[in-house]
């Protein structure tokens with residue numbers, strides 16, 4: 561089985577900057593920018609699953625009161641567990657949801673990576689600090705498997721001859737940087753990049769824009785970003801006004817800041 565595998569499509573031609581947040585994904589290229597919820601459906605199923613999980617726990621306790629101590633913790637040592645039919649039913653529901661989470665996530669990862677590939681021949685993005693992410697945003701982020709997403713993207717781009725580069729967060733500080741040279745920390749609630757120099761842009765889109773200009777030495781090439789900004793400010797504005805105009809099927813998540 562030698563040779564290259566069949567590929568449904570060719571890579572695009574643009575240099576893409578990518579920003580993945582706990583709930584958003586921002587994609588910025590020369591001709592277009594996009595801001596979407598990241599793996600939104602996975603979160604909904606996960607909510608269901610956690611509800612079922614609590615139900616399982618209640619049933620387990622109701623069926624096995626002698627296995628628990630007064631403070632609610634499980635007794636040590638050998639125990640016999642009684643599983644009611646209702647409990648077994650809940651458990652199979654729980655397993656089904658776990659399976660759905662994996663399936664839906666795979667679908668969404670596939671859909672979104674393919675969309676990026678059709679645009680991109682080169683991709684630059686921040687290396688995700690998974691631990692820091694989880695510390696700040698809890699378990700729901702684990703469900704979305706952002707690192708897995710980036711690995712799939714990396715593999716697909718490289719197998720088609722494109723470029724993929726991750727740079728470390730700590731040296732670039734994209735979320736604090738403006739292409740005028742100003743560095744200012746933002747709070748998590750600040751969804752817009754507003755700098756004293758007059759630059760205003762949606763935060764995630766702006767980070768994705770800057771990601772395009774991170775050099776091999778992990779610095780933002782401010783000069784180049786400045787030269788390109790006028791063109792890109794139109795691309796970013798268009799993305800935001802599209803989001804504003806779109807009839808929302810679901811309310812736009814607040815983290816967009818739109």
Ligand SMILES: [Zn+2]
Pocket residue numbers: 738739740741742755756757758759
């Ligand atoms: Zn500025």
